[in-house]
Amino acid sequence: MGLVIKNAIVVNADKIASKPQDILLDKGKIAKIGGSFDGKSHEVIDAAGKLVFPGLIDMHVHFREPGREDKETIETGSRAAAKGGFTTVLCMPNTTPVIDNCMIVESIIEEARRVGLCNVIPIGAITRGQKDDELVDMFELKRAGCVALSDDGKSVVNSHLMRRAMEYSKMVGLLLIEHCQDPLLSCGGVMNEGINSMRLGLKGDPGVSESVIVGRDIEMAQYLDARVHLAHMSLKRSVELIRFAKSQGIKVTAEACPHHFTLTDDAVKHFDTHAKVNPPLRTKEDIEAIKMALKDGTIDCIVTDHAPHTAEEKELDFDHAPFGMIGLETSVGLTITELVEQRILTWPQMAEKMSQKSAEILGLASKGWIKEGMDADVTIIDPNEAWEVRKDDIASKSQNTPFIGRQLKGKVVTTILAGKVVYSTTPGVITSGVK
């Protein structure tokens, strides 16, 4: 028995369907698009008035397991992902211990399978223990299930080591994801360096700490003919460098987060630690540059950098509160409200930025499209539903987001993973358990 999505307006990266169709999901795959299916032999979901996207992919989340299960676990993170419309997420390796060996990779994959709400693909560290000293065993990590490596949370500062990482990962076939931030320049900064940091007396992180690493990695990728993916771009200058690199045919890709195209460092004005994030919230000019870069393809995908923290930690003074905010459950709403509604992205571009392009960058060949034969990962979105972000509705274990109280348009109504409904707002639809 399969699952039929009736009256689906399919949104793929190349186009939005002109008329509704029925889609049959069977044996974990998209079996057939178009035609009519027998409602008696299949379970049926009616998607009339909704948009049907390829299952969304977020290639940048922090699930905190192992080590900080008080903030998030693979289970609670998977619930947040399913509720946010994500069928595949890539979790960053800055856990305790660091994801730098096959044992941890395998244990995460196994736990995610047991939970069964979301594909969770661990990202391995680039350097052992993220210590910027020696490379991880890349072949081993690849065999264990990794598709990408990152020292996220910090840059690979040692340029020589980064060169070797690029050369070696190219041979192995793993994507390198760089967190761009020169620590000698950011030098303990807790927010964007600018007028606000000056007035608040908070230590500023100058944007140039990001762009110098962007520049370095682009130059290295050019020299080695290697690939590099740049994480959470926050800055106009970074975008300009990437645009130039792409125009030269250099193999660089990049991602941006909803908070970096939504909020400026004004959000920090009253010492709101929920707006303390790394890289920091920047300026209006940077926001506009990020939006344009998403529109023209300079930035390839939207990620959340979902970074859960406990309320106790976020209650610390600004200097000592940890960086980061959760994002899985607000990403679709913010993208639609800030980009699609504002005519910056079209619906197909949203499918590209939130699914297809990430699949392509990561080499996930059976994901990213609503096409026959692809994995039956599907996200159904009501483009018109207006809603408010409420603390009580958050599925993640942590509630650290500056978006509480924000009005958004566009909501995930159903998430389907490998042909099974894992999240639905429709009463009566049987799901695997996310409220």
Place this chain on the structure above:
Amino acid sequence: MEWTKRHLLDLEGLSQEEIELILETAKSFKEVSTRDVKKVPALRGKTIVMLFFEPSTRTRTSFELAAKRLSADTINIAAGGTSTTKGESVLDTARNIEAMNVDLIIVRHASSGVPHLLAKNLQASIVNAGDGCRSHPTQALLDMFTIKERFGRIEGLNVGIVGDILHSRVARSNIIGLTKLGANVTVCGPSTLMPRDIETMGVKCSYRLEEVIEQSDCLMLLRLQLERQTQKFLPSIREYAKEFGVNKAKLAKAKKGIVIMHPGPTNRGVELSAEVADGEYSVILDQVTNGVAIRMAVLYLLLGAKEPAVVLA
């Protein structure tokens, strides 16, 4: 005008009238400290806690004397020796103190925004005694009081603030307060210790001390934090002292009656020479004296004492 504020967190939140009310109130209180019996009963029965997470001698003593001369009960907590070293958060520490029915907490902390964090979460009144590089409102108020005492006005005066502007909460608070009261402020210091975009705070910026000395009615020198040398802001203390230190020779071209101020503690031989610190232009000790009066005024206004200050004094 009537005082309505519950906290003193910074000068940004105060109107020009409110600043002037504090200065006026302090005038009445200054006389109390010269009496034989240096005490008025204005805050009898009130409990004031001084919660200092950073070392301080002058400011803490000044606040304590101010509170005692108003008859409040005071407790001093030097937070090096409290639970914060055991991992308790600032807010937890403050909540515990407040639970003992405290009326007002005077807080100093190395992190900007801590007084705001407490004000947002506690019932007690909060007075900022210095937070990070952000704000030190009572210092700026006592500086303005001292200037006004000397010149009879603040409006139209040229005030130069010299030194490490980047890390100075005294500079930030004075910039905000002085510009609100109509002074022309010029900041001066090495470019590495000057915040980007400082002009957006309504001040002029100069790297030439001689030029600033020539035009100033009042020169406010800041303490150079020598421990910051490790962070490569300056080639050497020696060069700083030569270029940005004030000595008698450099004051030769100053306006007659120029006033030299310093929030203390001074590095003699660095930001100013001993002869200047102790010389005729220096009002450094007046600042200290006035600090008590200003803090009496602030505590008095915040704790909503009913009788007018003038009657008490």
